[in-house]
Amino acid sequence: MNVFENGRSIDLMSVLDNKEWRSHYQERLKIKYPTAIIVSIKLNIPGPIKSSPLLKDSYNFGLRDIKQYLKQFKIVYERFFIENTTGPEGFLAVLGDLKAVKLATISFEETSPIGRLFDIDIMAEQNEQQLSRRSLGYRARTCFICDKDAKTCIKQGVHTLESGYDAINKICTIYMKKQITISKQSQDQIVRAAMTALLYEVSLNPKPGLVDPVSNGAHSDMTVFTFIDSSLSLQQYFNEAYAISHDFSGDDLTVMFETLRQLGVRAEAKMCGATHGVNTHKGAIFSLGILISAIAYGTKIGGVTVNDLQKIITKMTVNLVQHDFKNLYKKKQKLTAGEQQYQQYRLPGIRGEAAAGFPIVMDMALPFLLKSVGSTSQRLLDTLMKIASSIVDTNLIKRAGSPDILTELKQWSATYFELGGSQTSAGITYLKKLDVEFVQRHLSIGGTADNLISTVFLARLVGGI
Ligand SMILES: CC(C)(COP(=O)(O)OP(=O)(O)OC[C@H]1O[C@@H](n2cnc3c(N)ncnc32)[C@H](O[C@H]2O[C@H](COP(=O)(O)OP(=O)(O)OP(=O)(O)O)[C@@H](O)[C@H]2O)[C@@H]1O)[C@@H](O)C(=O)NCCC(=O)NCCS
């Protein structure tokens, strides 16, 4: 997730003008609400980009939290300027003790994962000075990169803007993932969501090089019917994956994963039986199996956040990359594309994705899909191309014969979005053109399709599609 994406840079003059405007606004509120405490809430974002769609989302989520921290006080006025190019900000007038209000906002700053990005000023008509953290015995705000005094780091220019952006991205990504919760659902609901995801993905058109109801893309051995047969053959596996994980009571989640893998071997064989030997869903068997297993385990008692789901998955797959890729040179059988690419380029492929907790799906594609607008088809096409912007698709690399193809994939994705994506006829025409090019060059983005399947599955479970 890049929270600065689609953000516009502003100049120093605008920042200074905004500061003056804020100060006047505060003064006016102090006069209008002489017995209230005025709370100014803005984001603390270094650099020229102060606003973007995701920064506005982060602000809105944080605001909801701040109001929770202030719930014991009566709010008599509130006004927010979310669209300000200088960054979202707003004002509250609350009735209560100045110190108590300040302590509540400090508590938000210190305990909420997104609190560090917020700058909250408290003032009242009777107090000339703003109440500071220090005056209440708290240390000054810390730098979100190195944890030292923020003011010193800023003054001395200790960090690059890039490292600041990285830190902000991390804070926002974790925070957003904590906001997405998969509630406890029945085995049937989970399995249905997996089946839905498989069928939605193959029904989507136009996809570059992939199979859909209109075209077989760059796959001469598959049609949409092969995918329907393949999908239906997996229903029992999904049920089993859920059952073994729901019943798992040990602490070592790699044991649960090992059991799952044995089911996966059988599911792959069943898929091959249903498709007459064609690999339609090998990646999806692996990824959806892990997701179902982690959800079944994580929702035994109640809901699980996407952040916690990721933690479960990384515990399940902690040894996966080392285990699967050790001694490849001794292997008698022909190496798979994934193994061969690890040996040649050190690309960890789908195993690496799993071991990292599927970051493309959970950090990027899921929040993107949940926020996307338009018809189901438009939302899924945009999500597919979003995934294409950062995936290391080993299926594509295998077809192209080199990882250099990833640079082209990034560019295709960027051009698609520059043209307006699925919302414009230019974007759709471009996808159709890409499909023709993929077929001519015998390219396919099977890994990207698998990531879309995982994303739709999760979105379905959180009611986002
Ligand atoms: C770990 C396993 C999934 C398998 O590993 P393996 O080494 O056998 O496979 P990989 O080559 O690593 O590829 C795995 C499939 O994952 C998809 N994928 C690729 N990149 C990513 C990514 N970044 N994130 C997620 N998923 C990704 C991709 O699947 C799609 O492509 C399929 C078509 O591929 P292919 O068979 O090569 O067919 P074609 O392109 O048509 O080539 P030709 O036929 O023309 O030559 C399509 O089905 C999509 O699903 C990769 O294929 C797992 O199987 C495993 O654990 N294996 C170890 C043994 C085992 O325990 N097996 C039991 C199963 S749990």
Ligand SMILES: Nc1ncnc2[nH]cnc12
């Ligand atoms: N629609 C599709 N076409 C080709 N390979 C895929 N793997 C997963 N979905 C696919």
